[in-house]
Amino acid sequence: MVLLAEDGRALSELDGWSEAAHARVKLWKYHRAQEKADEALNLASNLQEPFLGRTGGSISCEWMLPKLLEVRDEAPEIYSKIDLAMDLCEFLTFRLTGQLVRSIGSLSYKCLWAEDLSFPERTFLNGLRAGFYEEYCHFLRGDVRKPGECAGMLRSELTKRWGLPEQIPVATGMLDGHTSLATMGAFKPGDAALIVGTSNVCTVQDRKLQELKDVCGVAQDGMVTGSCGIDTGQSSTGNMLGWFVEHMAGWQIHREAEERKISPHQVLAERIQKPWENKVIAVDWWSGSRNAPCDLTLRGSMSGLEMDTKTEDIYLALLQAIACGTGTILESLSGQGVEIRRVLATGGITEKNPLLMQEYANLLRRDVLVAKTAEGPALGAAMFAAMAAGIYTNIQETYDHMGIHDFTVYKPDEIHRAAYEELYRKNKHLAMLISNDSILAVIGRRAKSRGEFMKIYLVRHGQTDWNYQKKIQGQQDVDINEQGIRQAEKLAEILKNVPFEYAVCSPLTRAHHTAEILLKYHSVPLSYDERLKEIYLGKWEGKTHKEVMTQEKNPVWQYFHCPENYHPDGDMESLEKLYRRGEAFVREVLFPLEDHYETILVVAHGGLIRTILNPIVGYSVHDFWKLPLENCSTEILECKDRQLTLSKKTEEIA
Numbered sequence: 001m002v003l004l005a006e007d008g009r010a011l012s013e014l015d016g017w018s019e020a021a022h023a024r025v026k027l028w029k030y031h032r033a034q035e036k037a038d039e040a041l042n043l044a045s046n047l048q049e050p051f052l053g054r055t056g057g058s059i060s061c062e063w064m065l066p067k068l069l070e071v072r073d074e075a076p077e078i079y080s081k082i083d084l085a086m087d088l089c090e091f092l093t094f095r096l097t098g099q100l101v102r103s104i105g106s107l108s109y110k111c112l113w114a115e116d117l118s119f120p121e122r123t124f125l126n127g128l129r130a131g132f133y134e135e136y137c138h139f140l141r142g143d144v145r146k147p148g149e150c151a152g153m154l155r156s157e158l159t160k161r162w163g164l165p166e167q168i169p170v171a172t173g174m175l176d177g178h179t180s181l182a183t184m185g186a187f188k189p190g191d192a193a194l195i196v197g198t199s200n201v202c203t204v205q206d207r208k209l210q211e212l213k214d215v216c217g218v219a220q221d222g223m224v225t226g227s228c229g230i231d232t233g234q235s236s237t238g239n240m241l242g243w244f245v246e247h248m249a250g251w252q253i254h255r256e257a258e259e260r261k262i263s264p265h266q267v268l269a270e271r272i273q274k275p276w277e278n279k280v281i282a283v284d285w286w287s288g289s290r291n292a293p294c295d296l297t298l299r300g301s302m303s304g305l306e307m308d309t310k311t312e313d314i315y316l317a318l319l320q321a322i323a324c325g326t327g328t329i330l331e332s333l334s335g336q337g338v339e340i341r342r343v344l345a346t347g348g349i350t351e352k353n354p355l356l357m358q359e360y361a362n363l364l365r366r367d368v369l370v371a372k373t374a375e376g377p378a379l380g381a382a383m384f385a386a387m388a389a390g391i392y393t394n395i396q397e398t399y400d401h402m403g404i405h406d407f408t409v410y411k412p413d414e415i416h417r418a419a420y421e422e423l424y425r426k427n428k429h430l431a432m433l434i435s436n437d438s439i440l441a442v443i444g445r446r447a448k449s450r451g452e453f454m455k456i457y458l459v460r461h462g463q464t465d466w467n468y469q470k471k472i473q474g475q476q477d478v479d480i481n482e483q484g485i486r487q488a489e490k491l492a493e494i495l496k497n498v499p500f501e502y503a504v505c506s507p508l509t510r511a512h513h514t515a516e517i518l519l520k521y522h523s524v525p526l527s528y529d530e531r532l533k534e535i536y537l538g539k540w541e542g543k544t545h546k547e548v549m550t551q552e553k554n555p556v557w558q559y560f561h562c563p564e565n566y567h568p569d570g571d572m573e574s575l576e577k578l579y580r581r582g583e584a585f586v587r588e589v590l591f592p593l594e595d596h597y598e599t600i601l602v603v604a605h606g607g608l609i610r611t612i613l614n615p616i617v618g619y620s621v622h623d624f625w626k627l628p629l630e631n632c633s634t635e636i637l638e639c640k641d642r643q644l645t646l647s648k649k650t651e652e653i654a
Helices: 034-047 050-054 064-074 088-097 104-110 122-128 132-139 156-162 176-184 238-247 251-260 264-271 311-335 348-352 354-364 376-388 395-402 417-434 482-495 509-518 545-549 555-561 575-593 606-617
Strands: 002-004 084-086 101-103 143-145 150-153 169-171 191-196 200-206 217-220 228-234 281-283 301-303 342-346 368-371 407-410 454-460 502-505 526-528 599-604 634-640 643-648
Touching (some): 002 088, 034 050, 034 064, 034 122, 064 132, 084 088, 088 101, 088 150, 088 169, 101 104, 104 143, 169 376, 176 191, 176 200, 176 342, 176 368, 176 376, 191 348, 200 311, 228 311, 238 264, 251 264, 264 311, 281 311, 281 417, 301 417, 311 354, 311 417, 342 354, 348 368, 354 368, 354 417, 417 526, 454 509, 454 606, 482 509, 502 509, 509 526, 545 555, 575 599, 575 606, 575 634, 606 634, 606 643
Parallel strands (some): 101 143, 191 342, 342 368, 454 599, 502 526, 502 599
Antiparallel strands (some): 002 084, 150 169, 191 200, 200 228, 217 228, 368 407, 454 634, 634 643
């Protein structure tokens, strides 16, 4: 963010203000305005501001609004001198042309602007500070231009100073993470472009403008004219790896690198033999999480350290954490209906660290195309400039003549696919555990009165096709069908006024989808817990009950007809293990939540739910199936002093 006075000078250029912190340029990674971002988000959520649908439901402290609020509150004498507020790319075009032209990308992704909505509503901005709506609109005024359009001609005094001809067009400013997509030809629907550098920018092009979760922003024409650009990313990539090498690698690594005249990163990479066997799991939140979840206050973590853990094992864990972080973003978008057709990458690290790119392919479980250039952002900027100059008419023509068409293709390791899938699962689980939505982060939140009950709404998922066909599901990942959606929507209406403060579900799609529908009227984040999965029944999953019941006394027949005699075979899960999972969830999740929340939502499966309910009502294993649990059945439990009681059943709730 650059703040300008009425004469067009940056405030830091004014006499006496060169050292004033709030008059200086605030770069994208300035995170000190987090308190203002939280304040703005709380008000926007309460007012149900429409722009939240375009920002992933978040407001980042890296954006313009929190930074302006910070200056307003902490340095009113500086704030009073502001005439314009600009992103750096807009400041450059302004200085080069003298024209007040705004970038649609900068306004959309940094300033809460949308072409159909303009800036946020008066009620919201003035609700933050009196008169802030007028100030905000004034500071950000100007003509809005699309990528590849001309912002104006280079000022005469500059052409003379630099010995250039007159009438040189200057392109509209763009964010560097967005220009790279032109370099790689990643401008069609389904193209995901990774810019891997200090941080990680991940852009995806989509056919239509829609509201999305876990994104930095969604904007029509934000990156490419005629396309809906989705902006996401990770805060820590090259800077995290650099931190590790500088502070944690050890003198032996550095000495070997110096002797061999290679990078310490290369030394570490050469020592890694079987990356799929890595026991160390890391989450890459060294500078917070920009997406999925969006919380810049989060910090990184590591698990699986042992006495024989080596330096290269930890380094590998950081590489895998970066790839898993991108995977989580793409998985979130795919789950919301965004097509991911290709993954392309550029940036300095793509050439310097081939091991990282291979781990990308392995953990994303898809080909990764790396453009053979390290200067993706610079070349992309030149390409948009060529369009602004009228040399080419559209992005495709520009790419045909100027873009990179030569790629190194990294293919996933299919031999060790299962091992990489397990690494990815463990990474997601660790991220869930340390996120602000997790049980581990409950400490420090408000303490609930010990005299109050905590209410737990325990819900079975909606109907699936397999439920209807009477197939055994177990841990097969089957989604709910149309009837299941209707069941969940009906229940959502019934529960819409319930003040849920915390929500957790099984990671299986049928539970996850049900939970999302139930939370449609609530601004509560959704956590996942592996312990809430259904029982695993091995080779019997997918068979119909009729097929199973004709074979008397097989393990599944025993499970459904005489569970006290159920003896699993092969890799099937025992009832003892299922009960242990349910008991662990109650002990390790539900009981600690009692001190902090009054109402929570849990969405799981029939078998697992019975391991929680049966001990409460006094049913033995023999009576395992006695409780009727239809799809979207709901039991309300009360928890007080680490004791659970059944308060209401499904038929009592409606």
